[in-house]
Amino acid sequence: MxxxxxxxxxxxxxxxxxxxxxxxxxxxxxxxxxxxxxxxxxxxxxxxxxxxxxxxxxxxxxxxxxxxxxxxxxxxxxxxxxxxxxxxxxxxxxxxxxxxxxxxxxxxxxxxxxxxxxxxxxxxxxxxxxxxxxxxxxxxxxxxxxxxxxQPATVLAVGYHYFHGYDEVIAAHAVDTACEVCLPGLNRPLRIGSFPSYLVDTSGSEMSKAIKDLFRELFEYIDQWRPKVLVNTFNELEENALIEMKQHLDMFVIGPMVGSSMEERIHLFTHDDAEKKRYMEWLGAQQEKSVVYVSFGSMTKKTKKQMDEIIRGLQQCGRPYLLVMRKDGLEDDDGSHSLENPHSQGMVVDWCNQLDVLSHPAVGCFVSHCGWNSTIEAMASGVPVIGVPNMFDQPTNVYLVEEEWGVGVRAQRNIDGVLTATELARCIGLVMDLGEKAMAIRERARALKELVQAAGNxxxxxxxxxxxxxxxxxxxxxxxxxxxxxxxxxx
CATH class of the missing domain: 3.40.50 (Rossmann fold)
Incomplete structure (x- = not known):
């Protein structure tokens, strides 16, 4: 009983x-x-x-x-x-x-x-x-x-090995972004400039120190208590990194956790039906794979100078664009700056349902900070990526996009840390024109979309x-x- x-x-x-x-x-x-x-x-x-x-x-x-x-x-x-x-x-x-x-x-x-x-x-x-x-x-x-x-299994492998014997060699070369470090589980040496930002920070940032301490405690906890580890990736995407980490962790590979474009998503920012109707109708009026979609995530703010360069770059490329930029997204805004341009070929919105936008047939490429959610959502939609990383795991994600999977390119900032209009326009052409590299990127993006769908079915x-x-x-x-x-x- x-x-x-x-x-x-x-x-x-x-x-x-x-x-x-x-x-x-x-x-x-x-x-x-x-x-x-x-x-x-x-x-x-x-x-x-x-x-x-x-x-x-x-x-x-x-x-x-x-x-x-x-x-x-x-x-x-x-x-x-x-x-x-x-x-x-x-x-x-x-x-x-x-x-x-x-x-x-x-x-x-x-x-x-x-x-x-x-x-x-x-x-x-x-x-x-x-x-x-x-x-x-x-x-x-x-x-x-x-x-x-x-985050990707590659970042898990990098973090694990950093806190298990590789911290000194990585720290010794942190100022040389071109220096390459060999780590178990990676297909090739990883440049310092492609490491997670908090592991190679040389600015003395208190945030980077705090994040590094958080991860140190996490890996110490994992070593002592052996919890299950669920990883938001899939086997065909990061096979070697997963094989390596399964030797050290009790791990389950459960990605991609993208969800459905039909599923109602949580939005922490204003997002109403009227605004959605406006940008979806605008997308519906564009030619197939002609639109440049631009969004840098929910955490990063841009300077007015940087946003002006981005707008000029989008206009130089001559393609229709959908730019997501919240009104509070400019870090040095005095209230007089406006991104709206009624004579341009683009549309600016405060926020959008990214899955709906990426899965729309009009979207031809995604200019992104390459947070992991945005990266796998682009892959799930078969959309090539132009990576403009800022912090955390983003530099590593862009490395994977460009060098491991071949589904996009990394846009380079100038010596002042600014993505120039010329560089942005160049990258857009590189993935959307009819050249051999652009066609190879688009074909690889289509193939990866099928793998993502198979893993998530x-x-x-x-x-x-x-x-x-x-x-x-x-x-x-x-x-x-x-x-x-x-x-x-x-x-």
């Missing part, structure tokens, strides 16, 4: 997915949460998922809600946790990091306890990479933890690895229940 009751209590498997509150973390976390609930794991039980982000991000995700209420989209639940300030600001110093970590841990721990009290105990916590407070909560509650690596490698992951959590849960039942009987 008691054994039947124990099995019933653990029939449902509940994943608490915790994401950092920025666009690049929230959407892949949400896609993962949705896919987990859709798995029919041998018919033995349902899979529940709750997504938790910081309160400030939750408010932007659901502006119509009253305060910090939990909510649901009919598939997964959303439960915000607090960092103590809830104002979306970055920590000011080391003490501030510690305070926010403590507050976040306490808030998330309360959520975990509350879910258990409501009969929905968390059986596994999944976090997007470097959320220290999640590590604390998983240890406190003895809940299995999985790390959701939302029902029954594809992504779903198979995700099912295997859930099965391992279910097995752990069953063992825990049996141990608990055995202890109770002995008592």
């Amino acid at each position: 008691a054994d039947d009751e124990g099995r019933h209590q653990h029939k449902s498997h509940h994943f608490l997915v915790v994401a950092y509150g920025v666009q690049g973390h929230i959407n892949p976390a949400r896609v993962l949460a949705h896919r987990l609930t859709q798995l029919g794991v041998d018919g033995s039980g349902s899979v529940l998922a709750t997504l938790s982000v910081q309160v400030a991000a939750h408010r932007r995700m659901f502006p119509s809600l009253d305060g910090d209420m939990e909510t649901t989209d009919g598939v997964i639940s959303y439960a915000p946790h607090s960092d103590g300030l809830d104002d979306s600001s970055m920590p000011k110093d080391a003490e501030d990091w510690v305070r926010r970590r403590r507050a976040s841990s306490e808030s998330l721990s309360t959520i975990v306890a509350g879910l258990a009290d409501r009969g929905r105990p968390v059986t596994c916590i999944i976090c997007t990479m470097v959320l220290q407070h999640v590590l604390d909560v998983a240890r406190e509650h003895s809940i299995p933890l999985a790390i959701y690596w939302i 029902i029954g594809g490698s992504s779903e198979r690895d995700l099912i295997d992951f859930v099965e391992t959590i279910k097995a752990h849960d069953t063992i825990s229940v049996n141990k608990s039942m055995s202890g109770s009987m002995k008592t």
Whole structure:
């Protein structure tokens, strides 16, 4: 009787997915949460998922809600946790990091306890990479933890080996961007200029130091506690890096976590139906593969000088363009600068649904910062990429796009760090004209699109690895229940 009751209590498997509150973390976390609930794991039980982000991000995700209420989209639940300030600001110093970590841990721990009290105990916590407070909560509650690596496996390999013996040799050559370093799992030596920015920063940036410390703690945690690691890539894309990392990590390859263009996405910025209708109708009036789509993500701000160069470059290339640039996206704006030009061949919008735009037949190339989400969304749509990396994993992503996969090119900045109009126009021609290189890039982009779709299809490698992951959590849960039942009987 008691054994039947124990099995019933653990029939449902509940994943608490915790994401950092920025666009690049929230959407892949949400896609993962949705896919987990859709798995029919041998018919033995349902899979529940709750997504938790910081309160400030939750408010932007659901502006119509009253305060910090939990909510649901009919598939997964959303439960915000607090960092103590809830104002979306970055920590000011080391003490501030510690305070926010403590507050976040306490808030998330309360959520975990509350879910258990409501009969929905968390059986596994999944976090997007470097959320220290999640590590604390998983240890406190003895809940299995999985790390959701939302960057390419190549970046995972670079980071792993940096913190396992290669830090000194990389640091010794950090000022020489052309210097090449050989690392296990990489198909060829990697130039310092193509490393993740926080590993080779020479400016003394406090942000780079903080991020490096976060990753150091993450890899120390992985070494000690051996959590599952879910990687948002697929086998055919990064075969050697995945083979290498599977020797060191308990890893599941679950990408590409792109979602569907028909699925409603989370937008942290203003995005209304009227604006969407306007730019989609404009795209519909353009010729096939004629439009240059330009977007540099949700975090980077541009100077007025840089944006003027970009506009001139787009006009020089003579092709229609769709430029995404928020009104608060200029770092030195005094309110007098305007990107609107009624005489140009382009359209400027504050924000857009990127999947819908990239999958539109009018789009011929994507000028991008090459965040990993944007990169795999371009691949899923078969759109060539012009990479203009800024920070984090972006330099490595552009290296992969250009040198490993051949689906785009890297635009070079001048000595002042500015992408000039001439260079942008040159790169657009390089991927959109009728030359041999342009045709090869477009053909490779088409071929890669097919691989992305095959990996993400029902029954594809992504779903198979995700099912295997859930099965391992279910097995752990069953063992825990049996141990608990055995202890109770002995008592």
